Amino acid sequence: MLDGYVGGIVTLLAINCVAAMGVSLFTGFTGIFTLGHAGYMAIGAYTTAILTVRYGLHWLPAIVAGGLAAMVFAYLIGIPTLRLVGDYYTIASLGLGETIRLIIENWNSVTRGARGYPGIDSFTTMPVAVGFMLVLASGMFFLVNSNFGRAFKACRDDYVAASLLGFNTAHYRVFSLAISGFYCGVAGALLGGFMSFIQPVMFDMAKSTELVSIVVFGGLGSMSGCLLGTTILTIITEFFRPISQYRMLIYGLVLVLVMVLRPEGLLGTNELTPAFIKGLFSRGGKQPDDGASS
C-alpha cells in the first residue's frame, strides 16, 4: 500500500509524535522548560536494545521496560530539582542530557560505548509504531482531561493558587515529569527498533531542542497542536533535507518568532475538536495564522 520511503516517514512521524507528547505534557501543560528529554529517549532506547539483544526478551515487554526505566530515572531527577520554584529543572536538564550521553559513552561493557549498539531487531514496523502512537495518544488525551491534567494546568498557571486549593504542586510536577519520561523512553525504544542501530550521538542536545521546538510551534498546552506541529515540522525537515545545515537555524528561529509573534503557538490551548474547527469557519474562515512558518 505504502512504499518503503513513505512508510519510513510515517513510522518516524509516529515516533516523533510519541516523544513530542511527552515533552508537551511537561512543557505545555506543566509549564517547565526542558532541554534534556533526549536523555530519557536514550535510556529507553538502550534499555530496550540491551534487553532484546543480550537477554532475548520479546520486543513488546522490552519497549515497556524501556519506558519504565526512563520514567524511574525522570522521577529520581525530578525530586531534587522540581521542589523549587524557578529555573532549576531547566538548568539541570541542560547537564542531564549530556551526562546520560557521557555515561553511555563510557560504560563500554554494557552499552558498547560511543561506537553504538548494533544488531537490534527491526521490530518497529509501521503498524507497531502507529499502534503505539494511537494507544499512547488516547491515554494522553484522557490524562490531560482528567483530574491530574487539571492539576497540571493549575500548577502551570498559578502555583500559589493551586497550592492554596490543596494541590501538592511539587508532587504534581514530579509526576508530570515521570509520565513525560515514560513517553520519551518509549519513543527512544521505538527509534532503536526502527533504525536497528543506536548511538549516543543520536540523543544529543540537538534532539532535545528539536523536541521542544516542535512543542512550542504546535502550541503550549494543546495536545492536538503538538501532534499537528510534529507532522508539519517532520514533513518540512524531510523536504529540506538537502539544506540540512540550516536545520538548527530554522528551529532556533521558530522558537524566537513563535514567542515574539504568537506565544501560544499554532493552536494555543485549543484542541482540534469539531467545535473548534466549526468556530474557525464561522469567524469568516479565519485560519490560525502561524507567523513562524516563514
Place this chain on the structure above:
Amino acid sequence: MNTLIQQIVNGLSLGSVYALIAVGYSLVYSILLFSNFAHGGFLVVGGYICYFMLRSLEAGIWISSFAALIGAGVCAVIVERLAYKPIRERTSVTLYMLIASMGMSIVIENIFVVTIGGRFRALPPVVPMQPISLFAGATVSAFDLLSFVTSMIFLAALQLFLSRTKWGLAIRAASYNLRTAGLMGVNVNRLISIVFFVAGLLAAVGGIFLSVRYTLYPQLGSMITTKAFVAAVIGGLGSLPGAVAGSLILGLSEMLAAGFISSQFRDIIVFGLLIVTLIVRPTGLFGKSVGEKV
C-alpha cells in the same frame, strides 16, 4: 604537591572566568527572573570580534578586546530589544522569554556555523603564555595569572558600579521588584538595556580568555553557559557574590577532577555538584529562599 598547587591555580583561573559569565547571567536573572540562554552567544560574539580584529585588521590586543567588549554589549542590547522586549511588554510569563532566549542562543550559534563555518580557530599569540615559577617550586602559566587578575578587576569594577553609581542603585532596587522600581521613576527599559550591556561586556571578557584557553568555535558558548548556570545555582540563583563563589568552587573541582581522576569525569562532576547542591541546600550558598511556601 606541585601538581596540586598547579591544579588549584588552574582551577581558580578557570573559575574566575566562569564567574564573569555567571555574574552577567545572575544580573539578568535577578532583574527579569528568567534564565537567559543566549548569554553564551554574547561570549562567542566577543570572541569572534576579537579574533577578526586581530587576524584581518591586525589591530593590537587592546583595541581588539575593547571592540569585542563593546560589540558583545551592543549585541546583548539588540537581542533584548528584538526578542525579549516584545514579550515582556505583553505578558509576565517568564517561560516565554526563556524559550525565546533558547531560540536566540541557537540562532546566534548557527549564524556563525553557516557564515564562517564551524571549524576551531586559535587566536594569534597575543597573550603571554610562558611559565612562571611560584614559591615552593610550582610553575603556573602567565596566562592563568593574567586571566585571574583581569577577571577580579572586572568583578571589582562591577561591584563599584553597583554600589556607588545612581544606575547601580536603580539596578539593585529593580532586583527586589522591577515594577516598584518603575513606579519610583526608574526608566525600566533603559535599565534593562544597561543590565544587558554590562552582562554582554562581561561575557566578552570571559569569551576572549576562553578562546585562548580552549579554541574558538560556535558551540563554545553553550558549553560554557551550562557551567556558568550551574555555578550560579550552586552560589544561589540571582545572587552576585554567590555566582562568584559558585564559579570558583566549580572551577576548582573541575580542574582537580581533571588532574587527579580523569578529564572524562569533568562534566559528570559538574552535574553531580549541581544535584548534591539541590538536595542538600536548594537555595545555594547565598540564595534567597525560593522554596515553596505551602
